[in-house]
Amino acid sequence: MTNKLHPALIAFTVLVFFFLVGPLVIVIGSALSDTTYLTFPPQGLSLRWFENIFQISAFRRTIITSLQIAFLSTFIALLIGIPAAYALNRYRIQLPGWLSTLFILPVLVPELVLGFSILKNVAAQFSAPIFLSLVIGHSLLVLPYVVRVISASLASFDFSIEEAAISLGSPPLKTFFTILLPNVRSGVIAAFILSFITSINDVSISIFMTGPGISTLPIQILAHMEQFFDPTVASVSVLLMALTVAVMAVVERTLGLTFLAK
């Protein structure tokens, strides 16, 4: 079939992938430029803009905040999402059908609306700390990924193995850790990684939750861009792309990247 593809189709596809990858190559090139302004191709090669990231305290601070938020919210989402996905698969008849819809609501409701509603009706209403509001918002944001990925790996799990363990006297929690969890290990890793990257990159929720001395990295990038047009942002972008590469490598090893296409 491949050899029957019209050359125009192939040429078009080549152009599309050039369009997809080109801009990211430009960002990498600009990050390496030795100039004080953004330019491509880079003029002179230098890593000084990477150094500059860590010399700006706002970047240092927000990188740490972003990592903390990403770890915490992913951990919370796994902690509550794994049992939920298990319940959805194991007790399908017992639970109402709308429950699975409820868990994907965070991707159906516009993120901006969710962020603003948490700000207005949780953070402002109950004077919740900004950090806590960020953790709540991000936990909601990544919960659908956890439920979906874990459900997908549970779909191929044979629940009779678990029955066997329980009927042989294994307590429920021990059964969970020794029978179920090892069987969905790759799902858990993939869910962790996807949640983590989603949280790190989020703008639409975090934009409503900034305060004195607290903000996330993407929001700091936006703020920096409003004042400076130097290659610092390009360097931060390269760091984020490096993280993406690491994430893709892990997903590829656990689930296979084609999983993302489903």
Add this chain to the structure above:
Amino acid sequence: MKRFSGWTLASPATLLVVIFLVLPVLATIATTFMTPAGPFATYTSFFGSGFRRTVLWRTIQISAITTIISLVIGFITAFVVSRAPGWLKSILIIAAVFPLLTGVVVRSFAWLIILGKNGILNSTLLSLGLISEPATMLYTQGAVIVAMVYLFVPLMILTLAGVLESIPDDLIQASASLGARPVATFMQVIFPLAVPGLIVGAVLVFTGSFTAYATPQLLGGEAQMVMGTLMYQQAMVTFDWVSASTIAAIMVVITIAVVLLMTRIARRLNPMAV
């Protein structure tokens, strides 16, 4: 022996979503009907303002154009990807997943470098002698659309590649051996089978661009204000939370309407879908 019931296991996640998503979002929408001026006052003032109507209309336009362009590009590319040999297919999928996992700020920033006054596109066009002075490309509707298409094409490719891959080669060969020309095969066999995927893709792209913030903010700015940037401005710059809530409510209603409408269309076009 006592075992956990389904509800016990599902309740922490259920509570999180109900307490921190369902209730706050409903409260946001509810406040728009509880103003002293009457239940629909905020909506009459929204639709009574020419500026806000323009913002809404611009957002619909940008989202519709982005959706159509992404559908065409995504469909053709996904078709080629789905028919590519194994090793090449993996490379192409990786090339589509990589931008998808790269954040929206980074991807919009890339277009800021390309489309800027002293950007790559302007300097290339200048050196080729195609233009005599730098063209203004940033802060136009075109800039927002290009960056949005860039944002959503990978999603479309991945959504459609899966659907197109599931169309057996036999069907296409059967169509060809029965005398259908490639275009006829495409229009009468491949396209109808891909409709459910196209609709899912269209819903994702339309709702995604309709509620976008970072991309229109960076590439459109004040000049190309859309619903998302207007909502942010009302909430965080002018602190008019009633107005921001009204925009939020309109966004939710339009998002839900689009999802429902498209699911209906999907059902009509393909009884097997959804």
